[in-house]
Amino acid sequence: MISLGGVSKVYEGAYEVHALRDVHLEIEAGEYVAVMGPSGSGKSTLMNIIGCLDRPTSGSYVLDGREVAGLSDDQLAQVRNQVIGFVFQTFNLLARQTALRNVELPMVYRGASPAERRRRALEVLEQVGLADRVHHRPTQLSGGQQQRVAVARALVGQPAFVLADEPTGNLDSRSGQEVMTIFGRLNRAGITILLVTHDERIAAHAKRVIRLMDGRIVSDERNPEPLDPETELQRLVSQPAAGAVASAGAGGGSA
Numbered sequence: 001m002i003s004l005g006g007v008s009k010v011y012e013g014a015y016e017v018h019a020l021r022d023v024h025l026e027i028e029a030g031e032y033v034a035v036m037g038p039s040g041s042g043k044s045t046l047m048n049i050i051g052c053l054d055r056p057t058s059g060s061y062v063l064d065g066r067e068v069a070g071l072s073d074d075q076l077a078q079v080r081n082q083v084i085g086f087v088f089q090t091f092n093l094l095a096r097q098t099a100l101r102n103v104e105l106p107m108v109y110r111g112a113s114p115a116e117r118r119r120r121a122l123e124v125l126e127q128v129g130l131a132d133r134v135h136h137r138p139t140q141l142s143g144g145q146q147q148r149v150a151v152a153r154a155l156v157g158q159p160a161f162v163l164a165d166e167p168t169g170n171l172d173s174r175s176g177q178e179v180m181t182i183f184g185r186l187n188r189a190g191i192t193i194l195l196v197t198h199d200e201r202i203a204a205h206a207k208r209v210i211r212l213m214d215g216r217i218v219s220d221e222r223n224p225e226p227l228d229p230e231t232e233l234q235r236l237v238s239q240p241a242a243g244a245v246a247s248a249g250a251g252g253g254s255a
């Protein structure tokens with residue numbers, strides 16, 4: 001589905017930055033891949049190229065059998081719209097619009113009818129557990145809820161794959177785990193997931209982990225036993241908060 005052949009990316013400026021160097025990568029439909037690596041190693045650059053937000057300086061990128069490295073901006077935007085859903089660390093929601101409107105918006109660009117947009121947006125908002133928050137604005141939602149709106153927005157166009165750049169980076173562990181639970185479900189439904197994370201525990205949900213260093217892939221390993229997101233979520237929910245443990249101990253002592 002995704003095939004990078006000798007992809008390099010050089011940013012020109014006061015001096016050249018070689019963000020990606022000769023990257024070869026094949027990702028099949030239905031995979032669940034985590035990309036890790038230190039800050040500046042090229043993770044976002046890789047995601048942007050795979051997501052058709054940017055082009056390689058050299059090398060080839062074949063997506064679904066089609067060379068996209070040479071496409072025009074308009075053509076890239078079209079590919080993006082048809083097959084890719086994005087989730088970002090900072091949610092990138094429109095602050096003055098309701099959850100429903102935020103999720104409907106990508107469908108406006110696709111020319112769906114108002115009734116169809118509404119039906120589809122409500123459906124994906126329900127999928128991410130926000131059926132009772134559709135008329136809230138981002139400021140009236142928690143970070144975790146905002147990220148779930150962003151996931152719904154990514155899903156509304158029925159993408160073949162979801163690209164997420166540090167989707168849990170701004171979330172507390174429980175909210176992050178709720179997002180991972182949704183990704184797990186999507187992957188089971190056949191959607192390809194590619195996510196960037198700094199967190200080993202988040203990466204451990206993926207079936208494959210790729211590590212970048214200085215713009216090169218330095219390891220690419222299968223994870224034979226990915227974490228089950230529902231089990232992890234249960235563990236977090238049942239774990240009392242640190243403060244609660246302390247007071248329970250004190251209460252036990254005085255009884």
Ligand SMILES: Nc1ncnc2c1ncn2[C@@H]1O[C@H](COP(=O)(O)OP(=O)(O)O)[C@@H](O)[C@H]1O
Nearest residue numbers: 011013017019038039040041042043044045046
């Ligand atoms: N638009 C840009 N212009 C110039 N340099 C950039 C740009 N985007 C990223 N870089 C540089 O490319 C390298 C890789 O960046 P990035 O892909 O954002 O890494 P990561 O996401 O792993 O932190 C870094 O050295 C970064 O400073």
Ligand SMILES: [Mg+2]
Nearest residue numbers: 043044045165
């Ligand atoms: Mg980055």
